[in-house]
Amino acid sequence: MLSLRRYRHCAACGALVQYRVPTEDNRERAICVDCGQIHYENPTNVVGTLPLAPDGRVLLCRRAIEPQRGLWTLPAGFMELGESVAEGALRETLEEAGARVALDGLLSVLSVPRIGQVHLFFRARLLDLDFAPGPESLDVALFAWDQLPWDTLAFRTVRKTLEHQQGGGAALLIDTL
């Protein structure tokens, strides 16, 4: 696993931290050498949608930012404090693709332990075709399923989610990548 440790200093008082196992815990945490505060580090959620047009085509975004600039992805991004999983997925779809959708249930929950993330995608219906790339996208386009850009997809979680939907997508896909 990559080191996902983020603390060198205490977020409360600014003193140095040491990574060690606190009493009554069983893994190393960032503990402040001065005030003693324990800083926990946990996986983050990436939330997004697989937006379908009435004719069955799927909406993809071409990334304007790193990582994977220039490659195609489903609209998705980090879930924010103060929102639900569903609200986050709707917000990211609007921000990245300028698209308004209705959610049709959860399609995939994909853990990516190596980078400390969980990716959650909803199946969604486009409410209109007035989409447009947001600041993080170079382009937004609808693709027929036999013309998906499989060779230029940005992320494995996007590929897995597209493959699952292509196969019917009946059951929720829960997997680890």
Add this chain to the structure above:
Amino acid sequence: MLSLRRYRHCAACGALVQYRVPTEDNRERAICVDCGQIHYENPTNVVGTLPLAPDGRVLLCRRAIEPQRGLWTLPAGFMELGESVAEGALRETLEEAGARVALDGLLSVLSVPRIGQVHLFFRARLLDLDFAPGPESLDVALFAWDQLPWDTLAFRTVRKTLEHQQGGGAALLIDTL
């Protein structure tokens, strides 16, 4: 919403942070006044199981720790770096209830924006009945569905998940509490 802000000092260099909106962002982040590092804060996942015995009874734990000490809960806890959602749920079930289970699919995904959490529960089958309370539990017991301790449950997400399973639990429950 509660303030969920955790940073007063920079985790990289220890200088003070200010909360302001970075260029090309749309919400306030903790930004170091010295080294400029941006510290993102995102919701955390709580993962657990609803363990069922062969006779249909459900396993609950009575909490030995705050919050809600003394009340009954499903085995669950914070997902850790380096594990998948499923691995976290299995680990928490073992740690809190000393129980070995097989997962039978995701039962609920419950966002709790007020506290910046997402709770994910799997339906699970107990592989044996050799369970025992871990350090965070006062007691572990099997309950018939008509004898569940509804009045002394620890958390609303636990109640919602139990109610969903009691109602059949066919579809995945996605909700916000």
